Amino acid sequence: MQGERTEAMELYIHIPFCVRKCNYCDFLSAPATGAEIDRYVSCLCREIRMSPEPDDVPIPAERVDTIFIGGGTPSLLTASQLKKIMEVVRENYEVAQDAEITIECNPGTVDLDKLKAIKELGINRLSIGLQATDNESLKCLGRIHDLNDFLETYANARKVGFDNINIDIMSAIPGQTVEAYRETLNKVIELKPEHISAYSLIIEENTPFYDIYGEDGELNGHPSLPSEDDERQMYYDTREMLSEAGYHRYEISNYAREGYECRHNNGYWTGRDYLGVGIGAASLIDGVRFSNVDSLKEYLAIYNPDRDYVEPYHVSIDKLSKSDREEEFMFLGLRRCEGVDRTDWMRRFGCDMDSVYGSVIAKLTEQGLLESEVDRLRLTDKGIDVSNIVLANFLQ
Amino acid sequence: MTDQSKIRNFCIVAHIDHGKSTLADRIIEKTGLLTEREMQEQVLDNMDIERERGITIKAQTVRTVYKAADGEEYIFNLIDTPGHVDFNYEVSRALAACDGAILVVDAAQGIEAQTLANVYLALDHDLDVFPVINKIDLPSADPERVIEEIEDVIGIEAQDAPLISAKNGIGIDEVLEAIVHKIPAPTGDADAPLKALIFDSLYDSYRGVIVFCRIMDGRVAKGTHMRMMATGAEADVVEVGTFGAGQLFPCDELSAGMVGYITASIKNVKDTQVGDTITDAARPCEEALPGYKKVRSMVYCGLYPADGAKYPDLRDALEKLQLNDASLQYEAETSVALGFGFRCGFLGLLHLEIIQERLEREYNLDLVTTAPGVVYHVWKTNGEMIELTNPSNLPDPSEIEYMEEPIVSAEIMVTTEFVGAIMNLCQERRGRHIGMDYIETSRVLLKYELPLNEIIYDFFDALKSRSKGYASFDYELKGYEKSELVKLDILINREEVDALSFIVHKENAYERGRKMCEKLKDEIPRHMFEIPIQAAVGGKIIARETVKAVRKDVLAKCYGGDITRKKKLLEKQKEGKKRMRQIGNVEIPQKAFMSVLKLDNDN
Numbered sequence: 001m002q003g004e005r006t007e008a009m010e011l012y013i014h015i016p017f018c019v020r021k022c023n024y025c026d027f028l029s030a031p032a033t034g035a036e037i038d039r040y041v042s043c044l045c046r047e048i049r050m051s052p053e054p055d056d057v058p059i060p061a062e063r064v065d066t067i068f069i070g071g072g073t074p075s076l077l078t079a080s081q082l083k084k085i086m087e088v089v090r091e092n093y094e095v096a097q098d099a100e101i102t103i104e105c106n107p108g109t110v111d112l113d114k115l116k117a118i119k120e121l122g123i124n125r126l127s128i129g130l131q132a133t134d135n136e137s138l139k140c141l142g143r144i145h146d147l148n149d150f151l152e153t154y155a156n157a158r159k160v161g162f163d164n165i166n167i168d169i170m171s172a173i174p175g176q177t178v179e180a181y182r183e184t185l186n187k188v189i190e191l192k193p194e195h196i197s198a199y200s201l202i203i204e205e206n207t208p209f210y211d212i213y214g215e216d217g218e219l220n221g222h223p224s225l226p227s228e229d230d231e232r233q234m235y236y237d238t239r240e241m242l243s244e245a246g247y248h249r250y251e252i253s254n255y256a257r258e259g260y261e262c263r264h265n266n267g268y269w270t271g272r273d274y275l276g277v278g279i280g281a282a283s284l285i286d287g288v289r290f291s292n293v294d295s296l297k298e299y300l301a302i303y304n305p306d307r308d309y310v311e312p313y314h315v316s317i318d319k320l321s322k323s324d325r326e327e328e329f330m331f332l333g334l335r336r337c338e339g340v341d342r343t344d345w346m347r348r349f350g351c352d353m354d355s356v357y358g359s360v361i362a363k364l365t366e367q368g369l370l371e372s373e374v375d376r377l378r379l380t381d382k383g384i385d386v387s388n389i390v391l392a393n394f395l396q
Numbered sequence: 397m398t399d400q401s402k403i404r405n406f407c408i409v410a411h412i413d414h415g416k417s418t419l420a421d422r423i424i425e426k427t428g429l430l431t432e433r434e435m436q437e438q439v440l441d442n443m444d445i446e447r448e449r450g451i452t453i454k455a456q457t458v459r460t461v462y463k464a465a466d467g468e469e470y471i472f473n474l475i476d477t478p479g480h481v482d483f484n485y486e487v488s489r490a491l492a493a494c495d496g497a498i499l500v501v502d503a504a505q506g507i508e509a510q511t512l513a514n515v516y517l518a519l520d521h522d523l524d525v526f527p528v529i530n531k532i533d534l535p536s537a538d539p540e541r542v543i544e545e546i547e548d549v550i551g552i553e554a555q556d557a558p559l560i561s562a563k564n565g566i567g568i569d570e571v572l573e574a575i576v577h578k579i580p581a582p583t584g585d586a587d588a589p590l591k592a593l594i595f596d597s598l599y600d601s602y603r604g605v606i607v608f609c610r611i612m613d614g615r616v617a618k619g620t621h622m623r624m625m626a627t628g629a630e631a632d633v634v635e636v637g638t639f640g641a642g643q644l645f646p647c648d649e650l651s652a653g654m655v656g657y658i659t660a661s662i663k664n665v666k667d668t669q670v671g672d673t674i675t676d677a678a679r680p681c682e683e684a685l686p687g688y689k690k691v692r693s694m695v696y697c698g699l700y701p702a703d704g705a706k707y708p709d710l711r712d713a714l715e716k717l718q719l720n721d722a723s724l725q726y727e728a729e730t731s732v733a734l735g736f737g738f739r740c741g742f743l744g745l746l747h748l749e750i751i752q753e754r755l756e757r758e759y760n761l762d763l764v765t766t767a768p769g770v771v772y773h774v775w776k777t778n779g780e781m782i783e784l785t786n787p788s789n790l791p792d793p794s795e796i797e798y799m800e801e802p803i804v805s806a807e808i809m810v811t812t813e814f815v816g817a818i819m820n821l822c823q824e825r826r827g828r829h830i831g832m833d834y835i836e837t838s839r840v841l842l843k844y845e846l847p848l849n850e851i852i853y854d855f856f857d858a859l860k861s862r863s864k865g866y867a868s869f870d871y872e873l874k875g876y877e878k879s880e881l882v883k884l885d886i887l888i889n890r891e892e893v894d895a896l897s898f899i900v901h902k903e904n905a906y907e908r909g910r911k912m913c914e915k916l917k918d919e920i921p922r923h924m925f926e927i928p929i930q931a932a933v934g935g936k937i938i939a940r941e942t943v944k945a946v947r948k949d950v951l952a953k954c955y956g957g958d959i960t961r962k963k964k965l966l967e968k969q970k971e972g973k974k975r976m977r978q979i980g981n982v983e984i985p986q987k988a989f990m991s992v993l994k995l996d997n998d999n
Contacts, residue, residue: 010956199952199953200952202952232947232948235948252950252952253952253953268955268956268959269954274956276956276957281957282956282959283956284956289960291957318960331963332954332959335954385947385949385950386947386948386949387949387950388949388950388951388969389946389949391966392966392973393970395963395966395967395970
């Protein structure tokens with residue numbers, strides 16, 4: 001079962017900086033000074049040069065066919081910092097000719113020149129965080145931009161030739177009405193991006209929103225969250241309106257025009273190897289999952305570019321067992337609308353899927369939550385609505 | 397042979413917290429059986445649970461040697477008695493093994509309901525009782541008032557009662573001398589046929605049952621072929637001996653007046669029932685000692701393993717506990733909702749809690765407990781009477797002529813300012829007012845008759861909260877009375893859940909049904925469909941709540957860095973399910989089955 005190596009892998013690069021932290025964000029990111037960012041970029045380059053060593057974790061593949069620069073707000077980096085990173089990546093990995101290379105960017109952090117520079121680095125996909133088109137919602141979320149900033153960024157991106165753009169939008173924002181959300185959907189559809197990620201706001205712990213909307217939170221005059229019925233309506237509107245506009249849903253929260261599904265993210269759900277660099281980044285190489293330290297201070301010390309000798313250091317190293325991999329195959333694979341493939345399972349695990357999950361599949365199928373088509377198994381629409389309950393069944 | 401005139405067999409009676417165990421410790425310490433280093437905080441309380449709850453569950457006994465002021469050595473057998481009303485019968489047998497009793501009364505709190513109950517019990521057994529006023533070093537101590545109270549209420553001489561502080565070792569010598577002079581020596585006939593009272597027993601996996609007994613007449617030694625007169629069991633004595641503190645000291649023989657233990661390779665405590673009389677099968681005594689009663693369970697509930705696969709473990713654990721506790725009864729039963737388990741009978745709610753805790757702690761079992769109930773008498777139209785311990789077994793209403801429920805006589809002592817509140821409480825619990833006596837100007841003894849099923853849940857808690865802790869309470873079973881009782885059924889998603897049914901008075905059915913539904917609505921998680929929760933009496937729905945359906949439960953995001961965390965979330969969801977019971981399509985958390993116990997929390 002071991003040595004299930006894919007020829008090429010995915011590379012994730014984490015940039016933990018932002019202008020200001022949004023009220024809902026629990027990602028590893030924080031505002032920083034120019035000098036700090038510079039220092040981080042040097043360390044990041046040093047880490048990429050090092051790559052994991054065999055006595056630490058398995059050696060990653062040499063070929064990379066997708067790259068995702070995420071954050072935080074990676075577009076906060078200067079063009080020359082981004083250039084430095086991309087150069088080091090290309091020096092150390094064989095980046096496929098047709099690689100999908102994405103960078104996340106926030107309106108208000110990129111102008112025409114920077115977008116041009118980004119394009120010149122070979123980065124060919126932009127993921128722009130819009131979240132909502134009404135300025136009240138944007139303010140409530142703590143975003144640094146308004147609708148016009150976004151429209152300008154989007155127009156500039158098209159101007160410099162980006163032909164693969166994702167727009168992130170969000171539903172269930174405090175105070176948001178069903179009407180306001182439809183307006184967001186309509187405005188985004190009008191712009192004709194290639195890809196739309198539509199998330200429902202989740203109140204995560206350790207965020208300002210948690211103090212207001214969390215378990216013991218108090219509204220204290222803040223707008224309340226949409227009612228359950230409204231939230232559900234938004235969720236259905238997303239599916240219907242995007243589908244009418246020619247976007248097909250290929251994962252629980254992701255919609256694309258034919259051929260523009262995000263290859264990088266698809267890789268996560270189909271169990272491909274990925275290497276994460278930068279603080280807190282997670283990797284999965286050859287059946288072993290591991291992470292980088294999540295403290296900036298520690299990270300800067302480990303990959304200090306002034307030191308002669310640097311040793312890679314990883315935490316939470318976890319060799320996945322067969323049952324871990326089986327579980328992940330199902331609960332990640334079923335997030336995709338095309339579902340999981342029984343032949344693929346057989347090839348990976350050397351047994352019939354039913355020998356492990358037969359009774360679970362039968363029960364969920366009977367409940368109308370799963371459906372089978374030839375060799376594929378996927379969630380029904382109803383199954384997607386309650387996917388947490390469904391997917392929990394696949395844990396052994 | 398020990399000189400009976402140098403033996404003192406006695407016990408200490410007191411209200412809970414008045415310092416019984418502490419005084420026992422001081423007596424043991426002063427008589428020098430143990431060095432101070434060996435003294436554990438409370439020598440008599442062996443079991444963890446006892447220590448934590450600060451009460452003595454099983455009677456234990458200790459033998460110490462005291463060198464008195466007259467220069468003679470006296471043997472003190474201090475027989476410990478459990479302090480809770482659940483164990484009244486055990487208390488009465490322990491008292492029967494004594495010749496006298498020390499009454500400990502708190503110098504600040506004075507006499508409490510339980511003090512009275514225990515003193516009367518001691519006086520009923522013709523024990524010589526002498527009072528001791530404890531905690532005299534408390535700022536609120538008022539020994540004069542307490543002495544007066546003892547004389548007025550109990551009617552025993554208290555002017556020369558030792559004023560002590562067991563905690564700080566004040567006045568203990570006085571107590572020791574009082575034991576020598578005020579407790580009578582035993583007067584048995586060592587040459588008569590053997591007659592010994594079993595007042596406790598304990599199971600040891602090496603020696604079998606260890607019988608605790610008081611020799612009234614005759615003698616017993618290794619080789620005696622003994623017979624238990626009530627159960628008829630016979631066995632050859634392997635060893636006899638006396639008690640240290642937590643240890644057994646073997647000796648050659650036990651003779652009239654002595655307190656000690658007997659082992660005889662007996663396999664089950666059922667053969668050595670408390671209160672039974674031991675005699676010599678070869679030379680039996682003519683008549684057994686009076687007062688033997690077969691222990692009867694007052695409270696029943698279903699105990700089920702949370703994990704169905706642990707059923708054999710629960711059975712083994714109950715078997716082992718019963719070896720040590722003849723008052724624990726159980727029989728296998730099956731519930732549609734909970735699977736295989738046991739219907740268990742207990743002396744009272746405290747006894748139930750203790751057993752439940754021991755099963756969980758000592759045997760590592762995760763349990764689901766159904767609502768405790770009492771034993772009802774169901775008279776059928778064909779003249780037959782069934783003792784109903786499980787509501788599910790109630791016959792069809794058409795076959796029932798009438799039903800009876802157990803009634804207790806209760807004594808509640810309370811300060812005058814709370815009399816109104818406590819009388820209201822008793823009224824709410826269907827109590828019948830019998831009488832009211834003034835103990836002193838500020839304290840009242842209320843006498844009520846109450847249905848047992850109204851006091852087993854939370855009566856004691858309600859009593860304490862409505863009297864700011866000042867009320868004390870004691871009761872004994874009076875008998876059975878005809879009552880308008882109905883079975884309240886709970887339907888979840890239109891299916892009757894047998895483990896949630898209970899018997900309730902007709903007048904309270906609606907109220908309890910409504911509360912039950914509300915409670916279950918909070919306990920049952922939302923499913924993918926709507927779940928009606930209904931309460932019904934005789935097929936008629938009297939209350940209803942609805943658990944709304946989950947229509948959306950989605951993790952919006954799951955990318956590379958999230959996988960581990962998201963998997964944990966799903967695991968948590970799955971873990972939650974494990975602790976659920978499947979009833980039809982509905983998963984019910986185990987604690988929902990116990991929520992019925994807490995219906996009156998808003999009092």
